[in-house]
Amino acid sequence: MSASIDAAQVAQAFADTFGTAPDGVWSAPGRVNLIGEHTDYNEGFVLPFAIDRAAAVAIRLREDNTARLHSSYGEQATLTVDLNTLSPDSMEGWTAYPLGVVWVMRQLGVAIGGFDLYLHSTVPSGAGLSSSAAIECAVATAFNELENAGLSLRELVLVGQRAENEVVGAPTGILDQSASLLATDGHAVFLDCRTQESHLVPLDLAAAGLLILVVDTKVSHAHATGGYSARRASCELGAEVLGVVSLRDLTAADLPEAAGLLDEETYRRVRHIVRENQRVLDTVAMLDDGGPGTIGELLTASHASMRDDFEISCAELDLAVDTALANGALGARMTGGGFGGSAIALIPAAALASVRDAVSTAFADAGFSAPDIFAVSPAPGARKVS
Template structure:
């Protein structure tokens, strides 16, 4: 699944914790969104790819109705929950992600009894790389198999989204779970968030001598906090005033009229969604016609729109983008929900050391927390790994 997930190590940690071997280990990757930000809940277009960092869960079913959960980073030790009393009050902290999936699947009529679960993840938390969706998709994939639920990948996407929306409280769309569940090695996922139709798009960066460099700014974000919800509310207001089902139905030719109907802030939020949808479509065309080296300008334009129109960037993200562009990146943008997290830079592999050193120095000069910088490549989606 991933060079950064050792399934045998996860299985051993489970056995040391619970005294017996797990029935299996399942893993699901985090993701980088190449382009298409905040378009998912507006029924638009996105182009993410799974990365070679993942969440893995080892699970063994129990004969009772008790869930025991432990993670490699859970300072509280093993958490025990009676599934008969499962509620929003009992699904807290990191356990809200796996228990939220169980709650949703039980709500769907799928019988899930007690279980022991051990979680280990190499997806950085709060970095805008969908660490939460990786957990949800690993757990959903595991129970889909263990309980012979027969859910399709698209149905599992909606299980993860419901867990995120209804349990965690983050009003996200289907982008993250789709990337984690539908990706294949060496491809991005072109997703129509209205129809949930997806197409695999070749993204062979290595063959083009390119790589995606992730700059985790260490500015943590949380989707459940107000900024994300406020942006979604602005989009819903814009759609209502413009008389459309979703901003997916607004195109660039409609923007002059929209400017006369909306207040300035709402208009700029709408303009970002409309232009970002078009950038996703343009990126697909450019990838097919000219290859990944030609998409840099679209990535950078996306960042400018998120910075100025959607206002979800921050000084650290802007510095990462500007510095990467000044030292050889073909394009760069923040990725994820915003208000922190990570930026990505599309760079020739030959300038990796230069770009990395320049960003580290720029952060130090600005007295920002030192970033974590690493390369990612398109990886496979969720599956059983042991």
């Protein structure tokens, strides 16, 4: 299957696997975070947009309390689960994402019984593009409709976050699920992670003659491992020492005092969050006033902050950013939780081939694995597609 989701193909794959047609096919996109990294769990601001790569699930309800799950990834066997024994400790591998959502929704009183589920995704795993949230949001959207649960989009956001936090064990905020559920074509989603209020911000790249180029470094990361948790702990320590509920409550004017109260590493972590929140607000204002061609310097400044203050970049990400900038990108930054994953570059559409070739050559010259490089555009959020 191609990078775009073909609902008919997913439905046919379901039928081939389970011997009957599904009740429907639901899709939810991955996301690129345009700017605002690690600000979400600090109750700050983020600006993601949904991309035109997605996870799709075909589902058919059963009369019993058995779940059968199959994925297009590799030659995996169908997994059968007794839902009577479902608990966070009983889930592992890719099935933790759909089953985690089912467990959370059942905890909320949604009477989900047995089902057959087939998953196909075109969101690269481990690339920092929220492949996990795409699965969660597709599954949550499907069962919200199939079971007439009546949960709002914002409630579904929290379902996905709980699945990540309580089942998968990743201490993430609400950024990824919000982007996947709330997005629309041609817009980014400005999200206040404290109030959960959001609004759409125009991001018409095509009209400006621009593209967002994703460079998937193939350096895999996992949020449930130590680096992400350590950064979150540093932020919580900084807030505690500075006497605020979260780092959202600080501004640049508070940084000189913070420098005198915090150890050097914790101060740099705090400085990144404070400045990154302001960069998000500045980016929103510039998109509203001048369009996407005006935001390049903010993207590049964000990368420098993540590289130097938050220390979540890596050699491959830095090379992707530096090479893109040297070959005509207006701005570039790593995106996602860090420690690998993807970088993004805002480039003139006419420069696609030259920037892509330059990055590929730079990786080869450095002895790095070949990256996956592709353009993305702002796409609609989770929905039924068949």
